[in-house]
Amino acid sequence: MTQNIYDDPEFFAGYRRLPRSVQGLAGAHEWPTLRGLLPELRGRTVLDLGCGFGWFCRWAREAGAQRVLGVDVSEKMLTEARARTADAAITYRCADLETLELPEACFDLAYSSLVLHYIEDLTGLLARVRRALRPGASLVFSAEHPIVTAPRQPRWTRGADGRKTWSIDGYGNEGRRVRDWLAKGVLKQHRTLATYLNLLVRRGFTIVHVEEWSPSDAQIAADPSLAEERERPMFLLVAARA
Amino acid sequence: MTQNIYDDPEFFAGYRRLPRSVQGLAGAHEWPTLRGLLPELRGRTVLDLGCGFGWFCRWAREAGAQRVLGVDVSEKMLTEARARTADAAITYRCADLETLELPEACFDLAYSSLVLHYIEDLTGLLARVRRALRPGASLVFSAEHPIVTAPRQPRWTRGADGRKTWSIDGYGNEGRRVRDWLAKGVLKQHRTLATYLNLLVRRGFTIVHVEEWSPSDAQIAADPSLAEERERPMFLLVAARA
Numbered sequence: 433m434t435q436n437i438y439d440d441p442e443f444f445a446g447y448r449r450l451p452r453s454v455q456g457l458a459g460a461h462e463w464p465t466l467r468g469l470l471p472e473l474r475g476r477t478v479l480d481l482g483c484g485f486g487w488f489c490r491w492a493r494e495a496g497a498q499r500v501l502g503v504d505v506s507e508k509m510l511t512e513a514r515a516r517t518a519d520a521a522i523t524y525r526c527a528d529l530e531t532l533e534l535p536e537a538c539f540d541l542a543y544s545s546l547v548l549h550y551i552e553d554l555t556g557l558l559a560r561v562r563r564a565l566r567p568g569a570s571l572v573f574s575a576e577h578p579i580v581t582a583p584r585q586p587r588w589t590r591g592a593d594g595r596k597t598w599s600i601d602g603y604g605n606e607g608r609r610v611r612d613w614l615a616k617g618v619l620k621q622h623r624t625l626a627t628y629l630n631l632l633v634r635r636g637f638t639i640v641h642v643e644e645w646s647p648s649d650a651q652i653a654a655d656p657s658l659a660e661e662r663e664r665p666m667f668l669l670v671a672a673r674a
Numbered sequence: 675m676t677q678n679i680y681d682d683p684e685f686f687a688g689y690r691r692l693p694r695s696v697q698g699l700a701g702a703h704e705w706p707t708l709r710g711l712l713p714e715l716r717g718r719t720v721l722d723l724g725c726g727f728g729w730f731c732r733w734a735r736e737a738g739a740q741r742v743l744g745v746d747v748s749e750k751m752l753t754e755a756r757a758r759t760a761d762a763a764i765t766y767r768c769a770d771l772e773t774l775e776l777p778e779a780c781f782d783l784a785y786s787s788l789v790l791h792y793i794e795d796l797t798g799l800l801a802r803v804r805r806a807l808r809p810g811a812s813l814v815f816s817a818e819h820p821i822v823t824a825p826r827q828p829r830w831t832r833g834a835d836g837r838k839t840w841s842i843d844g845y846g847n848e849g850r851r852v853r854d855w856l857a858k859g860v861l862k863q864h865r866t867l868a869t870y871l872n873l874l875v876r877r878g879f880t881i882v883h884v885e886e887w888s889p890s891d892a893q894i895a896a897d898p899s900l901a902e903e904r905e906r907p908m909f910l911l912v913a914a915r916a
Contacts, residue, residue, distance in 0.1 A: 579821065579842065589841065591827065599831065599839040600821065601905040604888035624907070625867055626884040639881040642868040646846035663843040665866070 434530050434550050435619045438484075438506035446614035456487035461658065462574055462645045462667045466545070469641055469671040471570045473497040476540035479564065481529055481557075481573075482547030486513030489522045492543075501539075503527050529557055534564035544573040546667070548628075549581055549620050555631055562635045565674040571637060572672075577644060577665045581609055581622040588660065598664040625668060632672050643669035676772050676792050677861045680726075680748035688856035698729035703900065704816055704887045704909045708787070711883055711913040713812045715739040718782035721806065723771055723799075723815075724789030728755030731764050734785075743781075745769050771799055776806035786815040788909070790870075791823055791862050794850075797873055804877045807916040813879060814914075819886060819907045823851055823864040830902065840906040867910060874914050885911035 437443045451459030457467075474496030480488050483502030492500050500522045504510050510524045517524075530553050542561045551557055561571065580586065582603040588596045606627065611618045629639060644665035647658040679685045693701030699709075716738030722730050725744030734742050742764045746752050752766045759766075772795050784803045793799055803813065822828065824845040830838045848869065853860045871881060886907035889900040 579845070583839070584837075585833065589831065591841070591843070595826075595843060597825070597841040597843040599833070600842050601833075601837060601839040603821070603886070603906050604904045624886050626886045629871075629881065629884045633881060633883065639871065639875060641875065642871045644845070644866050644868045662846045664845050 434505060434528055434552065436505045436528075437550075437615060437618050438504075439508050440615050443615035443618070444506075444508055452487075453485060456485075457491055460545070461647055461651055462669065465643055465645055466572065466574055466669055469572045469643070469669060470495075470543070471541060471572075473541065477501075477538060479503070479534070479539045479542045479561075481532075481542060481544035481561070482550075483513060483524065484509050484545075486510075486517055486522070486524065488543060488545060489513070489524075490517060490519070492541075493519055493521060497521075497541075499523075501525065503529065503532060505529065532557070532560065534560055536563055537566050539565050540569045542569070542571045542573075544575075546574050546576065548573055548575040549622075552621055554621070554623065554628075555635075558631055558635045558637075562637065562674060567674060569674045570640075570671065571632070571674065572670070574645075574667050574669045575628070576620065577668045578603065578622065578625045578628075579664050580666060581620055584609075586611070596660050596663055600664075628668065628670065632670070637672035637674060639670070640673050641669075641671040643667075645669055676747060676770055676794065678747045678770075679792075679857060679860050680746075681750050682857050685857035685860070686748075686750055694729075695727060698727075699733055702787070703889055703893055704911065707885055707887055708814065708816055708911055711814045711885070711911060712737075712785070713783060713814075715783065719743075719780060721745070721776070721781045721784045721803075723774075723784060723786035723803070724792075725755065725766065726751050726787075728752075728759055728764070728766065730785060730787060731755070731766075732759060732761070734783075735761055735763060739763075739783075741765075743767060745771065745774060747771065774799070774802065776802055778805055779808050781807050782811045784811070784813045784815075786817075788816050788818065790815055790817040791864075794863055796863070796865065796870075797877075800873055800877045800879075804879065804916060809916060811916045812882075812913065813874070813916065814912070816887075816909050816911045817870070818862065819910045820845065820864065820867045820870075821906050822908060823862055826851075828853070838902050838905055842906075870910065870912065874912070879914035879916060881912070882915050883911075883913040885909075887911055 457463045478492045478497045478500045480502040489500045489502040609620045645667040699705045720734045720739045720742045722744040731742045731744040744766045851862045887909040
């Protein structure tokens, strides 16, 4: 079972204050890129794996999706999602993605934002998602980039020229990483970029696009603290076809 | 035009002494993995982009390939390749891969070992290689991993725990990198892993397998200096289908 850190009061309080929680998709720097990987949603059935407060579920409906299923392990987040949603075409379900059961050949898009790096049995989840997708359907997801999840102790250092560099180690050693982020002892799963892609290929997905997200010039101009995210890729974004 | 560093006397003298030059494929740590990505070669026509001393060309013939074309920018290396080859089914051609012209729908495998990170116009090369491949043919290549090509100044540092970490910066800034390796001023091209894959997809290739090579336990036992290569991936290996 995945650690349900979102129901930890300290983590939840911190998470609730993040720009992406307060402003929704507009508060997520990688959203414009991720949106660009999405298929046409008009009339489609959409699955959101790790839907949180339901921002994407509601956006998908605005983009024309016919039905949306949002799944999350955190009952706290789903309570807020439901309170913010007045739309009978959106269903929220509380479930652990490690064991989630899904109907067969039912969805046109499976979407997941910054959730898969928490999943221990990604092979199993992808197998279940693949079966739940219609032929030709899309899987679009973001995850923390393996360069970020790899290190034992994540840290920036400054070179002699004053520029920041990211220290990487343990890249080839996949598995659990313990992080202090919003709360102590957040558990993440490091896997290589190759593993993400090979798992997809072995499950019968075709890789359509891979993005190693860095902020744009405009984003850095608006928020200069983002500049360091040019030095290493922060997020991995993938679009695949069933 | 690609810098022809291989014809630089100092570089060539150093390169000639590398285990992979002296022992051939057996001297290349990543070879067993790369070999595992190759299709059946019996009766097939093979293209080796950057064939060097011709080790792979000769191996492909031993593996049953019907005809092999080895291309390299270095006349010095091809002179040695020809001297070591007594096989009319192997042809060596001196050409710059940036402008190499190839016959259409002619090859069953395009292979390239540690060469593509020297190529400036990879888009153009992949387009020409794609046209030269038969439908369903394979492209299998290795390149320096983008984590290795990215930094302005490649370097290992030691953490407080004495373990080595690799410093990464400039990952999102693609383009030329100047390295001192065997000779001063070796020019390489940094591109992200996403770019390698997206260029293939846009040219109509299907990604079959991606490997971020690290040494095996047995390899580290045989050569303990390899252990650090577990900390960051040294080589990118890709298999794609036309």
